[in-house]
Amino acid sequence: MTDDKNFDDFLYPKSRYRGQIKPENLVFNYNLQEFAQRVNYICNLETAGKITPSQAYHQIKDLWKYLKYSKKELGIGEDLFGKDDEE
Numbered sequence: 001m002t003d004d005k006n007f008d009d010f011l012y013p014k015s016r017y018r019g020q021i022k023p024e025n026l027v028f029n030y031n032l033q034e035f036a037q038r039v040n041y042i043c044n045l046e047t048a049g050k051i052t053p054s055q056a057y058h059q060i061k062d063l064w065k066y067l068k069y070s071k072k073e074l075g076i077g078e079d080l081f082g083k084d085d086e087e
Contacts, residue, residue: 024074031070035063 017029039060046056071077 024076028071028074028076031067035067038063 015033017026019025019029042051042056042059042063045051046053051059
């Protein structure tokens with residue numbers, strides 16, 4: 001079991017989150033790291049000739065759409081406290 005965890009950590013490394021600790025930030029950070037890992041794999045597959053550039057483009061585009069959806073659903077980057085009203 002320990003070997004499987006070490007293998008997963010090697011294949012899918014995750015960095016520690018050092019930003020403002022809120023559940024939505026942690027989830028988005030996980031999604032962002034997952035996006036980066038998958039894009040890296042897709043690029044490597046395309047470079048090795050295992051998939052076409054068009055396939056790589058469409059797979060990355062789909063991943064990007066999911067990341068944007070995740071950002072929107074989690075409310076990342078929204079002005080939730082009406083900072084414009086402080087002036």
